[in-house]
Amino acid sequence: MFEVSALEKITPKMKFLFNIWRERTSYLFLIPILALYTIFSLYPIIQTFQLSFFDAKIIKQGPFVGFKNYIDIFAAKGFQQAIGNTFIFTFGTILFVLIFSLGLSVLVNISWVKFKTLFKMIYFLPAVTSFVAVGYIWKWMMDSSFGVINIFLAKLGITPGPVWLADPDLAIWSLVIVNVWRWVGYFLVIFLANLQAIPSVYYEASEIDGANAWHQFLHITIPLLRQAITLTIVLGIINNLKAFALVFVMTQGGPAGTTELMATYVYQQAFGTGQYRFGFSAAASMVLFILIMVFTIFSNKLGRTEEVDL
């Protein structure tokens, strides 16, 4: 038959081109998002990467300097300190957020607990609040003499109360407290959705086997929430390694650089000191970028190593 012999002549290459032609409208639909994301997300990385090898000042590219910027940043005391602070801030936040949001979500999920939506809503309020407002509220509450926290502590006989944001040993942990407050509700919502997806049969069966609530939590809840926990860690890493506004509003990196984070360090080096060291701070940006990539991929791998079986 004529049609069959014509079909036989179609080579894979022709088929490929035909598919492209058939999907021309699809490509048209994809152009806006690809253009937008390429120009404003991917291209800036390339720009930053490129600049990190030049002695750049603002818009001027300056001479090529090879790895000098990278050598300089790793020698810079301020940058080492910022990396350490960022790690404390990120992993401190993730640890406490995990504990609180996991614990609270298990409690809210108990069948006889009433007003579930109301609790969920209240816990979520900080997550829809701008970090600028969050920063100002807590800066006021943590004020060492007029802040409501220390006034309350004074009532309990603790005077003088801690100088939350001006004590070099305490400041970064004060920021962790604020950040945990900001994020707990967000992850509680994710955990709750995952908890509701666990069939109650599992719990009923284990009850018959004589397991108590703690055993159920360890051997049913935790393994089945593995994916959600991984996600919390990944999102926590992406959101907190880049943290910026909270420090900017509350401490400006002080006291003595103990709350300077990588993102604020990058900003300060580029715009804050009046020296516009774009090349230097581009190199710092790239380190931050690589850290986010490495941690994200690593925790994704870790979360997927073994399937959960019961």
Place this chain on the structure above:
Amino acid sequence: MKRRKKLSIQQVLQRISVYIILIVTAIFIAFPFYWMVLTTIMPASEVYNTEIKLFVSHIDFTMYHKLLTDPQLPVTRFFINSLIISIGATVLNILTAIFAAYPLSRRKIPGGKIFYYLIVATMMVPGEVVLIGLYRVVHSMSMYNTYQGMILPLAVNAVNFLIIMNYMLTIPRELDEAAIVDGASMWQVLLKIMLPLSKPAIYSAMLLAFLSAWQNFTIPYLLSSSNDMYPLSVGALFTENTLFATRQETLTLSTILTIPTLIIFIFTQRFVFSGITAGAIKG
């Protein structure tokens, strides 16, 4: 299965302690908001008080009046800027997401996987991480300190694309395939079938896009430089840093910045929650 039986004393105690934990946490989480609003409506003389008063002697809106009429401090302008920037970013973000999610969830496109991963990969590169590059790109396009210069970078938010895409994947294929067989174009399928059926996901994505654009600080802070372009978040910082605002002024600005998102959230919480969980499926 409803069974009413008498609870043992141990069970009653257990229930009480669970409620206590939940309520104490709720108070701890809600209290800062209460304290913020309370500080803004008390007479200025009572702000620096070392007594804890949970109520004000009389409600005083002087600070709001002062801030909204102060010629040095265009708070109304900040508010309008925030609206323009957030709405612009939301519309752009959602439109591009819908147009991309439809073909990627439905059609066999050569290179489709690559495009998908390209879009999703941007989640790992938030604006904060490439400040310098972003600043240069926006500058070189002569968009520094303009609305479009802030709207375009804020419109990059792949989470909302994922929410819409994941939802479209759950729509039965027969619906649009039948329409294609009947000779409908992709435009018609998108407008008549995919769009109406994806409404819940689109609402969720829109809300999340608006909330995150409204809250964003870093991008407008990096890309704007004058009073008439600042959104509220940047305006609040500007006020504190350059005009030496009092605590009460700063907190009043924070309240004006916070209230819109809280109200939107309270009335749309169902969509916000489903968006959060839907976006979280693909980690």
